[in-house]
Amino acid sequence: MRKAKDIFEKYISDKKLKFTSQRNFILETFLKEEGHISTEELYKKVSQKYPSIGLATVYRTLKLLSECGLAHERQFGDGQTRYEHSYEHVHHDHLICTRCGKIVEFGNADIEKLQNDVARKNKFKIYAHKLELYGLCHECVNK
Amino acid sequence: MRKAKDIFEKYISDKKLKFTSQRNFILETFLKEEGHISTEELYKKVSQKYPSIGLATVYRTLKLLSECGLAHERQFGDGQTRYEHSYEHVHHDHLICTRCGKIVEFGNADIEKLQNDVARKNKFKIYAHKLELYGLCHECVNK
């Protein structure tokens, strides 16, 4: 698998953009995260080591990372866009407990296969999907 | 199946709220919609026949309709929350073309079954889900 940085650099040079130290550092910090991070949270982490960075730059960089497929946008209904990276991650979906907010990740190859069938039937070429199951987790059901 | 208005009225009286003409008219207008409507769009339709109505009331009423299960929130990534009603609708999911914005609805019982299996394994009690497939539709692939 190609290194995430290489993917990002290639995307940037293909688009005649520039690879800046800010973009590099935001990418590195983002890749260290394993969960679903909001722009604001990533900004806080980045600015601890790189205090001069601006929030707008984090927004702009996350958008670039989305465009080149290194980041995926998720909306869990709390009003903030969250991002997770797919680099060295297998794809997964989410079970969300609407009472305590717990999020459980799961992967299911059979569901993915059926999704592809649906796409084929409708002549869509799919490059991303989101599946979210909302409900109550074991602990919250019994409250 | 019970009438949507009855469901709404029961929910409202159970919560000791009041059934106003605004709430009634917003519900009626919403039920006529078959697609995914944003609050702003619904507000425009409602205010054509009921010009004194305020946008905030539409927001507040859609929230109530969500709570009682007559409306479902959807986020398609355009920054707006959209709503669709389940009344006399079978559940369906969405194929979204990220180039032209076309949205195709589909239903797939096998996927739903697998979702329930996943939920059971994780001891979740599911009451809602969202599945969105993002890609390019037939026309846009060939552009």
Place this chain on the structure above:
DNA sequence: GTGGATGCAAACGATTTGCAAGCAT
């Protein structure tokens, strides 16, 4: 009559944008 509902405008939080200065190419 009373407490919830309304319309309005102001407030809000997340995100975007305009701009002058800075830096990668």
Place this chain on the structure above:
DNA sequence: ATGCTTGCAAATCGTTTGCATCCAC
């Protein structure tokens, strides 16, 4: 040298809220 990028602050967008008035109960 050119033009994309930056940080900042102001602007914007969708949504929420405070409040005086209104109305369903």
